[in-house]
Amino acid sequence: MTREGSRGLWRSGWLWAALTLVVLVIYPQLVSRYYIVLSTEVVILALLATSYNLIFGYAGLVSFGHAAFFGLGAYGMGLLTKNYGFPMLGGLVAAPLVAAAFAFVIGWFCMRTIRLYFSLLSLAFAQLLYVIVYQWTSFTGGSDGLQGVPRPELLSSHSSYYYFALGATVLCMLVMWFIVNSPFGWSLRAIRENTQRSQFLGINDRFYKIIAFTIAGAFAGVAGGLYSQFQKWADPELLFWTTSANPVLMSILGGMFSFVGPSVGAVVFVALREIIKVRTDYWPLVLGAVLLTLVLTVPDGIVGFLVGKARPLLLGKKAETPGS
């Protein structure tokens, strides 16, 4: 990329981002409570999906246990604010720390294995945490979940919480954006493409991957904390492996090779769910059919398809990746 070219791109990228932000801010003033609540959910899920894509799209790690950090963030926030009287902002800082701590430990173990076994181990860890949360009724509330997570008075209305979640998410996205476009981020991409080569270049790939995993877990924890405040409860199902599938879905749906792909995936996922559910009970059938079609035909997700990148995911070979 030439200097001028990159400057031109840079400008228009931020322009579009600003426009999107304006839309997101004005939007709640025009629609009913119901859509405000829905949008809050979308915003939080976008954060979760983007955090997942840090390791999925950028580092090439297929984790099937990402929901665990989401759930840990939710429970962390819930327990700290409800049982220990933490102020909400304190909880929002502590929850990702809790999630990050777990992510670091789990990541450390997971990075010792590769590919399929990595996925299975991440799944196993997540299930282990799920069972512990589910069974530890005296601490977590067990299968009934954690009811009555408090929300500060200031944020008690639907739209006020929407703006808060939006603000928190935008902040996190900015941080993630900078991480992804930093030397650290570029090293991750290099590791994804060719681990051996990056090792020869002196990159300690295991360490980088653990850090990426921890950061991703931390942001998933923020999403979880926002979610438990939003719903005012936390539930063990948040840690179940089928919940882990959602950010994977969203990343693939929206496109795993762009930064904004997972967010688009989140929007489409929720929109699809709402539109379909009004018309039929068989929403999973539609989701399954869409997913299957997508996986078999358009591996790049919607964004990739629209932007016209070719990615031979199906052929199992790793192609050259132009920067996103």
Added chain:
Amino acid sequence: MRGKTWGMGAILLVIVGLALAVTPAGAQKPIKIAMVNTMTGGAALYGLAGIEGAKIAVAELNAAGGLLGRKIEMIVRDDGAKPDVGAREIRDVILREEVAAVFGPVSSGVLLAMSEVARENKTILIAHTSNTERAFVEKGHRYIFSVVPNTFIEGSAMGLYMAKKPYKKYVIIGPGYEFGYIQGEAFERRLKENKQDVEIVNKLWPKLGETDFTSYITAIIAAKPDAVYGNLFGSDLIAFTKQAKGYEFFKKFPFAALYDVDTLQGLGKDVVEGVIGYERGPFHVIRKLAPSQRLEDFITKYRAATNKYPSTWAINAYDGVMAWGKAVKKANTVDTEKVVDALEGLKLDSLRGPGRYIRKADHQANVGAYIGVVAWDKSFPDFAIWKDATYIPGEQVWRPEAEIAQERAKAKK
């Protein structure tokens, strides 16, 4: 390229947003109510029964001209026995469909989650199946009502009943969630209050929807109790009964559990005679203790619609909808606050018999527990019912009002 990506994203967002906003919202004229119940999973048996019972009530109200001259429309949603799904569904029907009242669910865990949303959005929630007392006492609020005996009533009634038996060592087995724990707690407390030397040697909590009870059965056998008290219900109880039979469990241990009409119909010939059953509105007992033409009509309608006999969940759902309908007529409006005022102290025209009303303290109806012994009866060739049935009225065992205030104060701390 980056710009293009963002551009695509933004355009998509706008399109999707517009598409959502354009989705039709539904007509304004009829009064909408919603039933959020369990339609899939182990508890579906009860959820579906509740839905059918409510449908009959809605049909009767509409046949009589509706309420305040408007027809009633009932929206049905599935909570899958999951609190997060239930909460999402009730929020959906309140915010999007703008219902006047919500009925349901089966699971007490879901009830707690739904109750929070109902409170937040100031919408009436009438529980007709799930019954954790905590939803009405510690976490009670202005908008939640119960037409079903809560866990305190039910557990206490059973504690009272079993205290008359000579058994000393008990194992308690129930589904591992709110209802199981809280009702078991109430049972244990009342049992120990009325019988000195009782010992609970083990408590087992298989998850709700468990299909394989083998390890629990062997655990009970290994603990060698005098009797086993269960608050298992529905499909769980059906599976447990069938599996335990294989170990000659019922020959060894007296057993009590929620052998309601749905469970008995589900078991069919696999039922075991001699076990103690308890539940909240068995038609075959009501027929003997408080017969009425209304009940018979209901049974006829229910059988016509489903080919089964109505269980207590259908009866309670009917009672719940009728209670709300009566309150609306009394208040002469659908306005939530006025209907709530009308519901407090309301005398119910319950299928279960006369003398039922909703008390103000915890919005609980004085409905009680029915207890009997499972046995085959000539008049029902396909499924067993009860013999030696008895009814313990709600007001005999429910929590005294003074205690309610105490419990609530404790919860606030």
Added chain:
Amino acid sequence: MGGGTDAISVITWDIGTIILLILAGLTRAAILFVVASGLTLVFGVLRVINMAHGSLYMIGAFVAASVIQKVAGSGGYWLALVAAPLAVAMIGAIIELGVLRRIYQAEHVVQLLATYALILIFDDVVKFIWGAEYKSVSVPATFAGALSIGGRPFPVYNLFVTVWAITLAIGLWMLIYRTGLGRLIRAAVDDAETLEALGVNIPLIFSAVFVIGAFLAGLGGVLVAPLGSVGLGMDVTILIEAFVVAVIGGLGSFPGALLGAVIIGLMFSFGITVAPDMAMAFIFLAMVIVLIIRPWGLFGEPER
């Protein structure tokens, strides 16, 4: 909070109890083996993790329930024992031809997602055909009742299931090591390219293997139907458990699946009796430990 989890375990340990727990654990192991063996077979030969394996098991159970309902008496059960696995095998063939053939060469994540999509689809198809309620299947009259073992009654049907699983294990072993088809399968695992060069129809072998795997899943469904309730959600539960078994035993290994099943079955049986709250946690902990220390399992080999 609910006084739920203080399960004070007072157990009298005598031989009768221990035998009972072992037999109960073996029954569970039997079902786990039947299901996990299909999963591990498919992975071992096709290198695909079929997430929809649990759904096939569930379909087998529902088909069995319907057959038993329509055909009275024990005859219904025997018919189901044959019909259900065959029906599931046919569905397996359709999946293999329609979906799997396209993703053999793809990354594992693609295979996982595609087969996960199948779970979603099958769940709703089953709900559509059979409804949402749980079904109750009676134990066939031939196996009703209990046998006294070690002074305690144990259900005859459970023994039947255990015996069946052992027979199946022997049968599968003979299939893989004593028949022509088995030889081809083993050769395909070792060196598919050479085999293809020799003119063997590899895609056909792959299809055959997947169909056998599906058959096993369906068989598991029939066997388990009288043991518990048949309902939606049993696919997810068994999938996780079969996964644990296959991973611990070693993906792709039959003896591994057998050993894994026995270990998990016994862990369950004794675990729930001794420490009910922690039984499931221990099982996942075992899976975590195996994946950390020896990812390819007790009997497996490192992935090429």
